[in-house]
Amino acid sequence: MTQNLTIGERVAWYRRRRGLSQEVLAGLVGRTTDWLSKAENNRIELDRLSVITSLADALDISLGDLLAEPTLMEWSADSGRRTVPALRETLMDYKQLTPLLSLAAEDEPPALQDLRGNVRDVLDAYQASRYGFATRRLPLVLADALAASRAYSGHEAEEARALLALAYHGAAMVLGKLGEPELAWIAADRGLAAAQSSGRSEVTGSLFRAVTHCLLATGRFTAAVQLVNDAAAVMQPELGDANNEYLSVYGTLFLAGAMAAARADDRATTQTFLREADEAAQRIGADANHMWTAFGPTNVAIHCVATAGELGDIQIAADLGLRIDTTALPVERRVRHSLEVARALSSWNRTDEALAVLLEAEQAAPEQVRHHYLSRELVIGWIRGTRGRPSHPVADLARRLGVVAGS
Template identity: 75%
Template sequence: MAHPLDDPGKSFRGLFANRGEAEVMRGMTQHLTTGERVAWYRHRRGLSQEVLAGLVGRTADWLGKAENNRIELDRLSVIRALAHALDVSMGDLIGEPTLVEWSKESGRGTLPALREALMDYRLLTPLIGAPADGEPPALDALRSDVGEVWDAYQGSRYGFAARQLPLLLADALLAVRAHSGTEREESNSLLALTYQGAAMVLGKLGENELAWIAADRGLAAAQQSGNNVITGSLFRSVTHCLLSTGRFETAVQLVNDAAGFLEPGLNDATPAYLSVYGTLFLTGSMAAARAEDRATTQAFLQEASTMAARLGSDANHMWTAFGPTNVAIHRVATAGELGDMQVAAELGPTVDTSALPVERRVRHNLEVARALSAWNRTDDALAMVLQAERIAPEQVRHHYMSRELVLGWVRGTRGRPTQSVADLADRLRVV
């Protein structure tokens, strides 16, 4: 199947001739591959292939193949370098959709309502008034509501979580302002976890700036709680936010600094403490891999493995899904980020994730699919994506990896793609 950019004499704008200019200006986030977005932004910047390739230490031939989907841009370290050279965000090149499909669970109040809640000035200071009137919720009820949102996140039910979070934030803030002493500390813990839930959901939906706001406020509330388990949990969310914006080295430094803060508590650590501490290193291993720092990647994975051994088995303390299996998942994921696709393709299918939360299982499937696709095992890769979609359609639709894989299969097929690929592309809204 010939691609319009294969013909060097064909103008780039001709590729979009049948699409409105306003639609092109929005980045065409759901209908272009990462390589095609690179080409579009390169033309907007007035750069030749030779110049952009030189800025990222590659050849013009390599860039031409990337822009024409002859090679996959499947490593975030490479995408970050291109984004930096083009003076755009990684999200501009990845093109994550933020439209949450309406459903019975989500209703018709999703991301805009959560955005409005996070940007309400009354939430910033008690000097101007409380965010809501009325009696504060009972802490037991608030704790249950927080758990419900986190369970929805781990179940990849983002629409439901986005719908619940604005109300939950208002309740948690009301509780903080109404209570004192130990009850206020507990309220701050629950407020911190609510902000963290918001940050995690927003990150999954591509709203990275809002996720940063939520994580920052959550960390401030965690410090007011006096609970180092909660504080450690929020460190993980801030690290995720740094990852999503391409600040990989800063994320690695944060993990080291946070570990130094938490390390004194390891001697008599509870299972929750071990889980938060170990998960922090798993997040750090992804940051190190994307920074192409192999030594730190392996060191972080080893530290997480040590904590998993101390824990003794897989668990889900503080919604971490931490344990030996999650460490194995991250060995596969970091191999992919480092470009070791053969390692990921061989190791990935051997990891049994069936006992883990949906979010972890689906993310692993996508990592394995990416590795299999890189080795031209397209049928096996498609099977992994379809399996993931059956259990978590929202997560698969919103993850850049699944959309990039499917777009690559569509673009790379001579003639018409198979019906199963075409149907999947239609469900993901990428064609």
């Protein structure tokens, strides 16, 4: 219903539904009535999640309501015609809750080598921003991983549980990208339980990060910061002789924490977390992709850009963002950085450059661009700010993103 509105227009829509005046809502978020009026009428950009979250809290709605999430997953050759609903059915299957409610397995459990390859395919697809492919594959992969975790014993059981945890991690990350935070939470919760039972510290650390992202997706930034501190305390005793996998998981945990701190307007903690991540990256010494983290100095650098944008330091984000070479990173990381750069450029009225960055990102990862709120907000804002008809590239992009009605 509010898909084609800007965030400010959605604030106005929900405010009227709640029967609140501009004066009352502005007071609830510690702003002036003039500020809220300008925000609702697109004269001020609502581009900081800390501000958007405070408005959502005051209106008693979810962050996703103001971001117009989730968006519809288009059918494709990758996805087939069974997408998020099929994955929802899998996650909400009561037989996954306990072996007591499952029938005894009559077939041989899946071979661990095959399961290993299938989990890898899902996580690779996530990093390639092929969400349709991952969503289609996940129900079967989760079912196989669960069956293996219950059928094997000894070291094989530990590996099966680790693979189950990573499959849930993949589900949580994909669902988060698709604007399904509640389903992502279910997946992350189950993944963390499986990781702990596997006895593999690096897998448990990876699931800590998945839970952190779930908290970020629902606007619980302070809780996410606390989780990172608590998880780091659990992981720190093994840092002394940690291998690169462990260091990568530890470092990316702090990158997620830095985003949470920035969205909570906590500059000091943001910088502390970025420094901690940088120290881990320096120990590794180069960009890598251990445990599907894409962790290294470049990932730290793009988080410096992203946190600057969240803190409102737009000029820093634009200047630094354009100088970072992301070509060695997975598609998902490259495109996420491009969205931050496009936002910063647009905020400085460098719309043509921002559009060029966004179009290039769409070429690399159409699904990721379509499902990210920044893409939709940028395009709607450009259309609202244009007198007369928008340019053909903007109008065509709007149609592809599904934010403006058209044939």
